[in-house]
């Protein structure tokens with residue numbers, strides 16, 4: 001089973017600092033990591049490979065430094081990696097990102113399955129996976145929480161997908177694209193051997209020319225959306241805080257009065 | 266032909282309209298009034314009773330465009346996308362909205378790719394620029410740390426998914442009039458590749474933390490799965506649903522669909538109650554846009570108190586039973 005995993009490098013957001021004057025994120029000194037939600041896609045791909053053979057190829061569109069994310073995936077057990085990098089890709093929204101990824105996937109070819117993360121923790125959109133499936137016209141299942149079975153002979157798989165009401169089971173012919181949620185697997189840590197392999201790996205870098213990408217479909221130019229303003233919402237609310245130690249009944253009375261004042265009870 | 270009309274996609278479940286459909290009509294009504302155009306509620310489902318479709322008019326639609334077919338009973342992304350892209354190509358709406366639900370966040374990116382349309386995910390604010398007729402979309406990003414404003418100036422239709430519970434439905438107005446237009450499902454829309462072959466309910470119950478007015482969430486401070494019974498009782502009094510921090514989910518005290526935060530769900534309820542949750546930035550990312558936040562935590566320095574409108578510093582095992590008793594007496598069943 002040949003599996004492709006598009007991954008994204010994102011800023012580590014656990015301690016984001018905002019510049020209050022500009023309302024933008026301070027990127028200096030912010031570490032880049034593999035999108036945490038992509039680790040589940042990487043792990044799932046590696047497990048499928050272990051069970052059914054084949055190989056796992058990770059790819060990312062990003063700045064030249066994004067090869068670090070690819071090497072981390074190799075250290076976790078992925079076999080090959082492709083970096084999609086070109087100044088002309090800059091400023092891409094999900095549409096233009098998916099266009100480039102789809103062109104690269106066509107060039108790689110010979111795949112049975114594409115696994116994407118549920119969403120990237122920076123943009124929080126979760127659009128790129130369905131975008132790629134549409135661009136390639138291959139079957140799609142989103143928010144996949146479990147793989148029930150894979151029949152490589154028949155070329156189909158059955159998966160569980162999250163819905164508002166629980167889960168539903170879908171049967172998809174391969175090749176197909178899945179976006180996966182955290183519930184699907186438990187990512188393993190990189191191994192020492194994997195890290196060595198990662199360091200030694202040659203990672204090809206493809207640009208717009210290599211992909212035969214149309215100029216009006218890539219980067220800012222190919223992106224229908226424009227971010228026109230960024231602001232940082234106020235975080236602290238400065239609410240009332242009471243101490244149960246000063247009398248738990250009183251604290252609860254105050255709380256109930258507060259809720260009543262807001263029409264919440 | 267110029268693009269005109271605001272479309273709001275209705276969602277159904279088991280042959281019934283879901284509440285998010287009405288919330289979306291409230292959003293769509295405001296935009297259509299500003300643009301001076303028709304608000305169309307688009308239903309793609311198995312055949313529905315006339316009264317159910319009429320309800321969409323009572324809730325703000327000028328027209329109901331109902332595409333009905335057995336093939337639309339299950340949500341199959343490709344088939345629904347064929348219908349939507351087909352209709353958009355023929356009728357050319359200016360704005361297309363869907364709820365930011367599992368299906369909405371699947372269907373819209375699929376269709377937007379094919380249409381080369383701009384799509385903004387999970388919007389919490391929508392307005393119209395009167396000069397350009399651009400849809401001004403606001404949405405939280407980077408774990409809620411920023412609020413971005415996004416437009417698609419050169420592409421039509423302008424598409425957006427809208428966060429459930431980020432607005433209220435309009436009151437029902439039975440006197441409103443409008444047309445229900447039924448469109449037969451066309452065979453060429455059917456994409457038979459993917460099939461739904463089963464389903465199962467969330468282990469806990471049917472309720473969904475993203476579509477409730479009140480979320481009562483527990484964290485590691487709850488100490489044991491059994492103690493979540495106290496949260497379910499509180500949720501009962503407040504007509505809410507139980508959620509959890511990642512720590513609580515990782516320990517198996519709640520199922521993953523109940524996880525709030527960066528790697529779980531983002532919720533915007535009227536009231537969020539955090540019990541025994543420290544308020545790590547990844548947790549805050551999923552709940553800090555709630556209208557009212559209440560916290561119970563033993564540690565007065567817990568970051569959750571910085572975002573709380575009302576906090577109690579204390580032992581939850583003392584405070585929760587008292588609170589539950591009080592609310593029971595108040596006659597909150």
Ligand SMILES: Cc1cc2nc3c(=O)[nH]c(=O)nc-3n(C[C@H](O)[C@H](O)[C@H](O)COP(=O)(O)OP(=O)(O)OC[C@H]3O[C@@H](n4cnc5c(N)ncnc54)[C@H](O)[C@@H]3O)c2cc1C
Nearest residue numbers: 484485486510511512526527528529541542543547563581
């Ligand atoms: C990439 C990434 C993604 C993440 N995604 C998420 C996510 O989606 N959601 C999420 O929640 N977390 C997420 N986390 C984890 C997050 O950083 C925290 O570890 C987690 O939220 C902590 O959960 P908690 O508040 O339940 O536990 P703790 O931080 O351990 O807090 C427990 C709290 O309970 C209080 N307490 C203990 N006993 C009592 C008592 N008897 N009475 C009252 N209070 C008591 C303590 O004072 C403490 O504040 C993520 C982390 C990473 C790195």
Ligand SMILES: Nc1ncnc2c1ncn2[C@@H]1O[C@H](COP(=O)(O)O)[C@@H](O)[C@H]1O
Nearest residue numbers: 006007061116117119120125126127128
């Ligand atoms: N620049 C990128 N390069 C490779 N994969 C990406 C990129 N952006 C997004 N993805 C994939 O698409 C998923 C959803 O991302 P997003 O739509 O940006 O939230 C991610 O989890 C990745 O699997």
